[in-house]
Amino acid sequence: MKLLWALAPLLVTAQTISKPPVAPGRSIYLSNCSLCHGATGEGGRGPNLSSGTPVHGTTDADLRRVISKGVSGTPMPSFRFEGSEMAQLLGYLRSLRTTRVAVEKAPGDAASGHVIYEKLRCNACHRIDKSGSVYGPDLSRVGAGRSLAYLRESIVNPSADVPPVYRGVAVTAADGSRVTGIRVNEDSFSLQLRNIAQQFVLFDKSEIKEMGERKESLMPPYSNLTPKELDDLVSYLASLRGAITKQGVKKGVEVR
Amino acid sequence: MRSVFCAALLMLAVRAEVPYERLVNASSEPQNWLTYHGDYGGVRHRELDQINTANVKDLRLEWLFQVPKSGRFETVPLVVDGVMYFTAPEGHAFAVDARSGRELWRRRHRIPENALLVGGSINRGFAVLGGRLYMATPEGRLLCLDSRNGEELWDVEVGPWQKGFGATSAPLAVKDKLIIGVAGGEYGVRGYLDAYDAATGKRVWRWYSIPGKGEPGNETWSGDSWLRGGAPPWMTGTYDPQLGLLYWGIGNPAPDLDGDVRKGDNLYSSSIVALDANTGKLVWHYQTMPHDTHDWDAAQTPMLADLDWKGQPRKLLFQGNRNGFFYVLDRVTGKFLMAKAFARQNWSRGFDETGRPIYEASIDPTPDGNRICPGLAGGANWMAPAFNPQLKTFYLQYFEECHTYYSMPQQFKEGKPYWGGTYQSIENERKWGNVKALDPFTGEAKWSFEFNKPSWVGTLSTSGGLLFTGDDDGYLVALDARSGKLLWKINTGASMATAPITYMVKGKQYLTMASGGALLTFALP
Numbered sequence: 001m002k003l004l005w006a007l008a009p010l011l012v013t014a015q016t017i018s019k020p021p022v023a024p025g026r027s028i029y030l031s032n033c034s035l036c037h038g039a040t041g042e043g044g045r046g047p048n049l050s051s052g053t054p055v056h057g058t059t060d061a062d063l064r065r066v067i068s069k070g071v072s073g074t075p076m077p078s079f080r081f082e083g084s085e086m087a088q089l090l091g092y093l094r095s096l097r098t099t100r101v102a103v104e105k106a107p108g109d110a111a112s113g114h115v116i117y118e119k120l121r122c123n124a125c126h127r128i129d130k131s132g133s134v135y136g137p138d139l140s141r142v143g144a145g146r147s148l149a150y151l152r153e154s155i156v157n158p159s160a161d162v163p164p165v166y167r168g169v170a171v172t173a174a175d176g177s178r179v180t181g182i183r184v185n186e187d188s189f190s191l192q193l194r195n196i197a198q199q200f201v202l203f204d205k206s207e208i209k210e211m212g213e214r215k216e217s218l219m220p221p222y223s224n225l226t227p228k229e230l231d232d233l234v235s236y237l238a239s240l241r242g243a244i245t246k247q248g249v250k251k252g253v254e255v256r
Numbered sequence: 257m258r259s260v261f262c263a264a265l266l267m268l269a270v271r272a273e274v275p276y277e278r279l280v281n282a283s284s285e286p287q288n289w290l291t292y293h294g295d296y297g298g299v300r301h302r303e304l305d306q307i308n309t310a311n312v313k314d315l316r317l318e319w320l321f322q323v324p325k326s327g328r329f330e331t332v333p334l335v336v337d338g339v340m341y342f343t344a345p346e347g348h349a350f351a352v353d354a355r356s357g358r359e360l361w362r363r364r365h366r367i368p369e370n371a372l373l374v375g376g377s378i379n380r381g382f383a384v385l386g387g388r389l390y391m392a393t394p395e396g397r398l399l400c401l402d403s404r405n406g407e408e409l410w411d412v413e414v415g416p417w418q419k420g421f422g423a424t425s426a427p428l429a430v431k432d433k434l435i436i437g438v439a440g441g442e443y444g445v446r447g448y449l450d451a452y453d454a455a456t457g458k459r460v461w462r463w464y465s466i467p468g469k470g471e472p473g474n475e476t477w478s479g480d481s482w483l484r485g486g487a488p489p490w491m492t493g494t495y496d497p498q499l500g501l502l503y504w505g506i507g508n509p510a511p512d513l514d515g516d517v518r519k520g521d522n523l524y525s526s527s528i529v530a531l532d533a534n535t536g537k538l539v540w541h542y543q544t545m546p547h548d549t550h551d552w553d554a555a556q557t558p559m560l561a562d563l564d565w566k567g568q569p570r571k572l573l574f575q576g577n578r579n580g581f582f583y584v585l586d587r588v589t590g591k592f593l594m595a596k597a598f599a600r601q602n603w604s605r606g607f608d609e610t611g612r613p614i615y616e617a618s619i620d621p622t623p624d625g626n627r628i629c630p631g632l633a634g635g636a637n638w639m640a641p642a643f644n645p646q647l648k649t650f651y652l653q654y655f656e657e658c659h660t661y662y663s664m665p666q667q668f669k670e671g672k673p674y675w676g677g678t679y680q681s682i683e684n685e686r687k688w689g690n691v692k693a694l695d696p697f698t699g700e701a702k703w704s705f706e707f708n709k710p711s712w713v714g715t716l717s718t719s720g721g722l723l724f725t726g727d728d729d730g731y732l733v734a735l736d737a738r739s740g741k742l743l744w745k746i747n748t749g750a751s752m753a754t755a756p757i758t759y760m761v762k763g764k765q766y767l768t769m770a771s772g773g774a775l776l777t778f779a780l781p
Binding site (some may be wrong): 132184187192202 | 353355
């Protein structure tokens with residue numbers, strides 16, 4: 001697994017900062033947040049916090065709420081900080097934004113990207129706003145949750161970062177026939193997969209001769225796209241920011 | 257060899273789609289359990305005999321699934337090609353591998369914290385249609401979930417809890433619609449049965465179980481009592497695809513125990529009705545209790561069977577009613593054919609030609625109390641009956657008890673209980689649970705099996721010659737369908753309030769039952 005967020009944020013339109021700003025909250029940030037939001041807030045598995053377009057608001061109260069409550073239905077966890085830690089963390093987050101970095105902006109055309117998404121039949125594995133397949137991740141909010149660099153990498157080199165719940169499992173059954181799918185559940189004696197036809201394939205382990213995790217993503221790499229097509233597709237994905245309802249984010253709660 | 261295995265594997269890979277045609281022919285897929293009753297007719301019999309009278313003694317626990325325990329676990333799971341879908345109290349829903357009980361997804365609908373839940377937080381199960389699951393919520397909504405991952409696709413209001421409505425029954429999927437009725441009879445609602453479009457959740461029709469001003473039947477309610485007359489169709493009904501008719505048992509009138517404020521027959525409370533499934537128009541009705549004052553609704557399963565009646569093949573409807581009588585009707589016309597008491601009763605002197613009951617002189621609750629049998633909960637209740645077509649035998653579990661019924665005039669307040677009286681057990685009078693095998697042609701008992709306590713467990717019949725049921729002390733039992741002899745029992749450790757199902761995966765037969773906070777599945781070693 002490559003640490004994508006360590007890569008230079010390619011799409012930041014202004015010059016990137018060479019050194020991260022030093023602030024009292026930095027160590028709190030590094031140990032709690034950098035895994036998803038990147039060492040300098042450039043994003044990765046989580047959104048870009050330094051130059052992304054925030055969806056949850058920009059005031060201290062907004063940040064406090066997001067950090068202490070998390071975003072239900074997304075990987076953003078909730079945190080409890082003691083005493084002055086929260087204030088220090090907020091100070092550090094602010095300092096990330098005050099550096100003269102322009103807002104990260106996707107360079108392509110989202111509408112054309114939508115057409116490409118349809119044409120390449122991405123919905124044979126993905127779902128947006130309840131339409132499409134449940135095989136791969138729901139993309140309804142992928143623009144709110146990932147940096148542009150991460151989205152780009154997801155298309156051209158999906159194997160760079162495969163979240164554990166979407167790691168492919170290849171099974172050879174007792175008679176030699178094979179099934180590949182996503183693990184829905186597993187225990188010592190049974191295995192539950194979902195295949196690309198979106199069917200559950202249910203095994204007793206006594207029926208399995210061999211099983212192994214695939215290293216590569218179950219998503220094929222799309223390396224033949226022109227730079228323009230890729231920009232457009234990334235723009236489209238970045239525009240997917242789902243709806244937030246009164247109960248918080250409605251999508252994806254307890255759903256894979 | 258290889259192609260044979262591929263076929264087996266395909267069977268294992270789950271067909272998520274359950275079109276209407278599969279529901280129509282549900283009984284010809286005995287390996288699955290596709291509707292609340294297991295089949296449109298509410299027969300609850302399965303042609304599965306791997307578990308049978310000879311080996312049922314070896315039945316043992318295969319797996320157990322724990323749900324967050326928060327109310328009576330009244331669900332009846334569905335099984336579709338190796339996957340089991342079920343609901344639990346407080347808006348919970350699950351999909352599991354039916355062989356191992358391992359979870360495939362779970363989902364929770366959040367019930368508003370301040371909501372008044374007229375039926376508690378319970379739920380009785382899913383309907384499946386296409387690749388979608390449908391469930392009621394205790395605060396009166398209908399949800400549509402994606403069966404692939406449990407995601408909520410839409411959510412509509414069936415009845416507002418603020419006015420005393422709720423919904424606890426499993427919806428019935430018919431063609432492209434979901435049929436569901438409201439609960440809330442004890443809160444003086446005006447009952448109705450609804451049909452919703454399966455794709456969008458848009459309401460297609462609503463049939464009020466109490467006719468409005470100017471409609472025939474409204475005159476059977478004195479004054480404006482019809483506005484709060486109860487009569488909710490709170491259980492799941494049955495359906496005849498050939499006739500295109502829905503059969504539904506309707507709740508009792510409100511206030512339950514005080515009939516003075518609602519003089520008249522109070523149609524269509526405590527009635528069995530047949531509705532056109534496309535339009536929701538009433539085709540016929542038969543009222544089991546005109547002007548009921550005992551909470552004796554007719555919500556029990558209206559079971560459909562085609563048998564020779566006095567030498568003529570006839571489309572019949574059976575119901576073991578809360579008032580202690582077993583009814584046989586012609587389900588094409590609604591004609592009354594027979595009624596016979598299966599429980600102790602002291603309210604009926606017989607029936608006139610039309611099937612209208614002739615009441616004993618004084619059966620109403622009084623300020624000082626009136627001893628009437630059966631008790632307030634019945635007789636029969638929502639415990640599922642079963643019918644074994646080979647043995648031509650109807651099975652039901654019911655309460656053998658009597659109560660003292662008191663009337664207490666009460667002012668109606670929206671969203672507040674509206675009983676108009678109360679009831680009491682009778683000291684030093686024995687009460688118990690009874691399972692009876694009835695000859696449907698005579699209503700006579702072929703055998704009966706007693707439980708120590710009145711019990712809320714329904715029945716399941718199989719071609720293995722078995723009748724499965726259980727009791728309030730937690731015993732799940734298998735009886736010999738011919739003799740009523742006890743063949744197997746296990747104490748599940750909690751009282752039960754639903755009915756068992758059976759199904760088959762990869763050639764192995766299973767039996768599943770909800771008890772306490774667990775779903776228990778049994779199989780042979």
